[in-house]
Amino acid sequence: MSASVNRQILLVEKPTGKLSVDHFKMSEAAMPVAKDGEALLKVHYISLDAANRAWMHGATYRSAVEANTVMAGGGIAEVIASNSPDLKAGDIVFGDTGWQQYAAVPARHLNKLPRMEPMTHLLSVYGIAGLTAYFGLLQVGQPKQGETVVVSAAAGSVGSIVGQIAKIKGCRVVGIAGGKDKCDWLVSELGFDAAVDYKDGATFKALKAAAPKGIDVYFDNVGGDILEACIAQMNLRGRIACCGAISQYDGVPSATGPRGVPGLIVVKRLRMEGFIVMDYMDQRDAALKDLQGWVSSGQLKVQEDVIDGLDNTPRALIGLLAGENRGKRMIRL
Amino acid sequence: MSASVNRQILLVEKPTGKLSVDHFKMSEAAMPVAKDGEALLKVHYISLDAANRAWMHGATYRSAVEANTVMAGGGIAEVIASNSPDLKAGDIVFGDTGWQQYAAVPARHLNKLPRMEPMTHLLSVYGIAGLTAYFGLLQVGQPKQGETVVVSAAAGSVGSIVGQIAKIKGCRVVGIAGGKDKCDWLVSELGFDAAVDYKDGATFKALKAAAPKGIDVYFDNVGGDILEACIAQMNLRGRIACCGAISQYDGVPSATGPRGVPGLIVVKRLRMEGFIVMDYMDQRDAALKDLQGWVSSGQLKVQEDVIDGLDNTPRALIGLLAGENRGKRMIRL
Numbered sequence: 241m242s243a244s245v246n247r248q249i250l251l252v253e254k255p256t257g258k259l260s261v262d263h264f265k266m267s268e269a270a271m272p273v274a275k276d277g278e279a280l281l282k283v284h285y286i287s288l289d290a291a292n293r294a295w296m297h298g299a300t301y302r303s304a305v306e307a308n309t310v311m312a313g314g315g316i317a318e319v320i321a322s323n324s325p326d327l328k329a330g331d332i333v334f335g336d337t338g339w340q341q342y343a344a345v346p347a348r349h350l351n352k353l354p355r356m357e358p359m360t361h362l363l364s365v366y367g368i369a370g371l372t373a374y375f376g377l378l379q380v381g382q383p384k385q386g387e388t389v390v391v392s393a394a395a396g397s398v399g400s401i402v403g404q405i406a407k408i409k410g411c412r413v414v415g416i417a418g419g420k421d422k423c424d425w426l427v428s429e430l431g432f433d434a435a436v437d438y439k440d441g442a443t444f445k446a447l448k449a450a451a452p453k454g455i456d457v458y459f460d461n462v463g464g465d466i467l468e469a470c471i472a473q474m475n476l477r478g479r480i481a482c483c484g485a486i487s488q489y490d491g492v493p494s495a496t497g498p499r500g501v502p503g504l505i506v507v508k509r510l511r512m513e514g515f516i517v518m519d520y521m522d523q524r525d526a527a528l529k530d531l532q533g534w535v536s537s538g539q540l541k542v543q544e545d546v547i548d549g550l551d552n553t554p555r556a557l558i559g560l561l562a563g564e565n566r567g568k569r570m571i572r573l
Numbered sequence: 574m575s576a577s578v579n580r581q582i583l584l585v586e587k588p589t590g591k592l593s594v595d596h597f598k599m600s601e602a603a604m605p606v607a608k609d610g611e612a613l614l615k616v617h618y619i620s621l622d623a624a625n626r627a628w629m630h631g632a633t634y635r636s637a638v639e640a641n642t643v644m645a646g647g648g649i650a651e652v653i654a655s656n657s658p659d660l661k662a663g664d665i666v667f668g669d670t671g672w673q674q675y676a677a678v679p680a681r682h683l684n685k686l687p688r689m690e691p692m693t694h695l696l697s698v699y700g701i702a703g704l705t706a707y708f709g710l711l712q713v714g715q716p717k718q719g720e721t722v723v724v725s726a727a728a729g730s731v732g733s734i735v736g737q738i739a740k741i742k743g744c745r746v747v748g749i750a751g752g753k754d755k756c757d758w759l760v761s762e763l764g765f766d767a768a769v770d771y772k773d774g775a776t777f778k779a780l781k782a783a784a785p786k787g788i789d790v791y792f793d794n795v796g797g798d799i800l801e802a803c804i805a806q807m808n809l810r811g812r813i814a815c816c817g818a819i820s821q822y823d824g825v826p827s828a829t830g831p832r833g834v835p836g837l838i839v840v841k842r843l844r845m846e847g848f849i850v851m852d853y854m855d856q857r858d859a860a861l862k863d864l865q866g867w868v869s870s871g872q873l874k875v876q877e878d879v880i881d882g883l884d885n886t887p888r889a890l891i892g893l894l895a896g897e898n899r900g901k902r903m904i905r906l
Contacts, residue, residue: 247883249883249884249886249887259890259891259894260891261887261888261891263887264886264887266884283906284905284906285879285903285904285905285906286883286886286903286904286906287901287903288886288889288890288893288898288902288903288904289893290893290894292890293890293894301849301851311886313886339883339886339904340883341883341906358877360877360879360901360903361868361875361877363901363903364875364876364877364900364901364903365864365868365873365875365901366861366864366865367901369901370860370864371853371857371860371861371864374860374863374864375853375856375860379853380846393896395898395899395900396898396899396900397898397900397901397902400876400899400900401873404867404872404873404874405867405873407872408867408872408873417896418896419896422899425899429874430874430876471834471838471843474843477843477844478843478844479843479844479845479846480843480844480845480846481846482845482846486894489894490894501804501834501845505804505845505846510804510807510810510811510812510813510846511810511811511812511813511844511845511846512812512813512815512834512838512844512845512846513713513812513813513814513815513838513843513844513845513846516634518634520704520708520712523708524704527703527704527707527708528699528704530707531698531699531703531704531707532699534737534738534741535694535698539737539740539741540698540734540737540738540741541733541737541762541763542694542697542698543697543733543763544691544693544694544696544697546618546693550580550582550619550672550673550674551582551599553582553597553619553621553644553646553672554582554594554596554597555594556621557592557621557625557626558592558593558594560621560622560623561592561623561626561819561822561823563726563750563751563752565621565728565729565730566728566729566733566755566758567697567728567729567730567733568620568693568696568697568698568700568702568730569621569730570618570619570620570621570693570696570697571618571619571621571672572617572618573616573617573618573619573674
């Protein structure tokens with residue numbers, strides 16, 4: 241054993257507003273012991289993610305972090321003792337080690353990883369960040385060659401990889417990031433076609449200039465105003481991959497709504513999709529056959545609300561907007 | 574010719590707040606004449622749709638309606654004279670006739686329909702309303718037997734059909750409508766399993782009681798607060814078919830945001846989809862192979878932001894939330 245105490249960082253209070261260092265405190269605990277099925281880990285790297293802050297609001301895709309416990313967080317660690325047949329001393333693993341030097345974690349909650357140099361790659365490009373970028377862009381966003389892909393938090397761990405993969409796939413890539421330095425870096429170092437500095441104001445206009453053909457895929461890491469600006473510039477049948485909502489995490493959640501967008505959309509992997517019936521008109525005959533069958537069998541009842549007289553049309557529309565009608569309202573001339 | 578004047582209803586002013594009868598006026602015009610390629614129509618039925626109001630805000634899937642013109646609207650009409658080889662007197666058509674007795678419309682903008690009794694079915698169950706319900710529910714919502722389907726504006730032209738089709742498909746169906754009468758009707762006449770009266774307050778709780786296993790498909794006609802309540806009760810991988818946003822149409826658009834949700838989602842047929850990387854872990858090996866290939870070829874640059882020392886973890890997270898980092902931030906212990 242290389243130490244007799246385990247230094248830890250506790251979350252002492254859940255923030256109601258902005259997170260500050262006062263919400264945490266250093267603490268020391270006895271070295272943990274690996275129980276049956278557990279491995280004792282020495283933590284090498286702790287991953288920092290905007291999601292850490294979201295966990296403080298409540299249950300997401302994991303249970304909420306609680307006050308007066310070791311702050312949760314992913315980490316790369318080395319097994320120093322094992323009480324599980326699946327792991328042995330010297331193995332490198334990823335898991336929720338928490339913010340501490342040592343942790344005893346059930347082996348079934350740990351992913352064994354290959355040793356590699358630099359080890360940090362296991363947390364960045366080959367870790368959650370890289371895989372999030374990969375699957376979110378390619379499987380949810382489904383970019384096609386020549387399309388315009390926009391990514392927010394573009395200089396971050398996920399965004400910087402999203403943009404580069406989109407370039408590899410032959411797309412025009414626009415990154416949204418905070419500050420001229422980051423924006424310059426995206427273009428000159430990472431090969432983005434353009435970058436928009438949201439701290440510069442006029443994000444909507446700058447985005448329009450950077451994506452003159454509109455946006456086909458928006459990879460959203462931030463939610464809020466930037467999501468709003470992007471939605472307004474999406475092309476028909478655009479895809480928005482909802483990955484996170486950083487702008488909403490730190491502070492009092494905004495009073496604007498619908499409040500589940502995009503937070504719950506992410507957590508619940510929801511698909512929210514707009515449609516217009518005209519797009520399906522090539523399948524109209526088959527649909528009508530179904531509908532007619534259901535109407536004649538009595539499974540589908542037809543409710544209509546027929547009002548006589550052209551003069552009544554305005555009043556009838558106003559009544560419909562007020563919820564007056566039952567079934568299809570129409571005017572008979 | 575059965576008349577020498579054409580009675581019309583003009584939109585005299587675009588409403589900035591609630592729509593009232595004062596925004597319209599009756600007018601008389603000369604009988605229109607069918608020009609080359611046009612048909613002269615006698616309108617039998619004018620369709621009233623919440624979308625009529627949305628058209629007054631600006632361009633949607635059609636251009637905006639303008640002040641001092643005949644109010645736009647779909648209608649079922651009979652051809653009384655034709656200057657097109659595609660239509661002849663006596664044909665029944667659907668098209669944007671506007672709110673008037675007669676209209677001259679290019680034949681290519683008209684859909685020829687079969688004569689049927691009652692003719693009203695061409696505007697309700699076999700018209701836009703029925704087809705919207707059919708495709709929106711089955712193709713966008715993709716309900717499976719045993720799932721819970723919730724539909725808002727459930728007593729309306731589209732909603733009343735959505736709910737019935739969902740029943741035909743073996744789902745538990747909950748309708749949201751305004752008033753006890755409508756709710757009773759949904760259950761007793763249309764066979765819905767439950768109905769929630771949103772005018773009764775406590776919509777969230779009532780919905781929870783009516784859909785105790787959560788919502789798998791939400792067919793949204795209304796947007797706003799009801800969308801918000803439904804999002805919060807969606808099950809994992811739920812589908813929200815965004816059909817309309819009635820709650821947002823009449824009056825000043827709400828200040829809450831993101832403002833494009835669900836309005837632009839509908840108009841642009843956007844897909845907004847949440848995801849969590851863990852769901853894709855069965856494809857991890859293939860992803861890593863791609864990523865490794867791109868890293869070694871130099872197409873993908875890896876940016877990491879490594880900070881030393883456990884004690885710096887809180888400050889590092891706070892800095893990340895403030896946008897300090899570039900690439901993947903982590904703590905080295």
